[in-house]
Amino acid sequence: MQLLVIGASGRTGRHFIEAALAHKHRVTALIRKSSDLAPRTGLDNVYGDPRDPQALAVLLAQKDGVVSCLGQTSSKDDHLLRDSSAALIGAAKGREALRYIVVSQGLQFPTRNPMLVFLRWILAKYVADTADMETLLQQSALDWTIVRPPRLLEGGPPSGFRTNLGAMPPGRRSMQRADLAALLLELVETGAHRRQIVAVTAR
Template sequence: MKFLVLGATGATGGLFVEQATAAGHEVVVFVRNPAKLTPRDRLAVVAGDVRDARALAEAMHGTDAVVSTLGLGKAKDPANLIADSTRALVEAAEEGGTKRLVIMSAFGVGESLPKGSAILRFLYKGGRATFADKAAGEQILTASPLDWTLVYPVLLTGKPSTENVRAIDLAELDRLPGLPRISRADVAAFLLATAVEGSWSRRTAVLTTGR
């Protein structure tokens, strides 16, 4: 398959690119600063602004699916980045014909927040602006006719892959207890499998570790 990837210079996005190219897939990454990427086989790099729908449509040409791990890093003010980039991405996908979009968000966004434990809800208080921006972007995505999947990982770690991932449909989740964690490597593997298999279509998957 051939993927367009947003957020490839981030920790999880970089792992997705590594795993996808290692598995023999073609990857086009759309980034602001190509110098942050190490060249590798089956990887093409396009420089651009994620708010530019026309540039995204051009980069998306010939791809089978889009995978986005786009985040805000340590920025306190999201400046509508996720909402604006999601709007551009949806416009580009509708124009270019790539209907499959797999988007990594975060547990705590939108309807997931009340389903977290008290300690999780307390930790997420500092990220209200970021989560509000993500929620606004997701409303744009889910209102589109595209074949989308939202992925809500819990607290992320840099530990190696465990291959012990539990995916729960947000609509079926009652409560997520404690302070669950999951490795970025496991999340990247789930994103890849979901994009390849076409699973979790128009659903939100909460990712944690365990069975």
């Protein structure tokens, strides 16, 4: 497959690229700023703004799927997820069958857990931006899947993943980024859970 990865230089994006290359896919990595993500066989790095619909329209040519692992990294990113999704929707006009997988967050699920309520308050701008992004996608004609993970960990051994629709799966409230990347690749390869919100956690 020919894949475009948005937010490719982040921790989840890097894991996804490794998994996609291992499956012999061709990957174009859209990178917002300087990165040590080195080009190699099967991987092309492109620097650009994911909020630019004209740039995205060029990158979408001949692509089979798009995976967005974008996350906010500064105060200037208050509307990054919303604006990048709006740009992608605009860029994909006429190509609504294009597969689009986007990483959201488990905090979008309603909760009475005091710790999660506190986190939603601390991360209010990020939560709002993510909610706006999800609303845009659900109102679009794109072939989207929204993935809501729990707290993401780095460096531990992969343990696999469990998914659920409508609520977080019972059990652990964290997972390895490598396992999230494995789910993203499975979704783009199989076309499962079209126009659905998928909750995921560690197995």
